[in-house]
Amino acid sequence: MVQLSSSITKDNYHSPPCPHLDYLKGVIGKLGLDVREDTCLNETSEKHREEGVYSAG
Secondary structure, rough: EEEOOHHHHHOOOOOOOOOOHHHHHHHHHHHOOOOEEOOOOOHHHHHHHEEEEEEEE
């Protein structure tokens, strides 16, 4: 599986989506790999934030 971050897939205040996004997804698909888009949050990290172990920001 390949995870494409939100900085590549989303239109945000930094920049528009990557102009080559469809091409990248096509190449990855031809390799037989699954493609996921956007940022993936780690469950353990989220739990630590909730517990106050560390803060995000």
